[in-house]
Amino acid sequence: MTPSETAIIAGDLAIKTASVDLGFIDRFSGTLIITGRISEVEAAMNAVVTYVKDKLTFTVCEITRT
Numbered sequence: 001m002t003p004s005e006t007a008i009i010a011g012d013l014a015i016k017t018a019s020v021d022l023g024f025i026d027r028f029s030g031t032l033i034i035t036g037r038i039s040e041v042e043a044a045m046n047a048v049v050t051y052v053k054d055k056l057t058f059t060v061c062e063i064t065r066t
Contacts, residue, residue, distance in 0.1 A: 003030025011025055013044075013048050017048075018047070020044045022034065023035040
């Protein structure tokens with residue numbers, strides 16, 4: 001998968017999972033910025049990470065919050 005395909009899948013999953021907006025998506029680098037309430041962004045991020053880990057078998061890192 002290219003970065004653009006992964007970013008599009010992640011963005012689609014994020015907006016379907018939680019009440020978030022796509023602040024920015026770059027099809028060349030695969031950059032995706034999700035905006036919204038903290039709890040909604042966390043829910044969207046958790047859904048995306050779970051999906052790419054379980055369905056696409058990507059290696060993912062732990063989500064941290066500072």
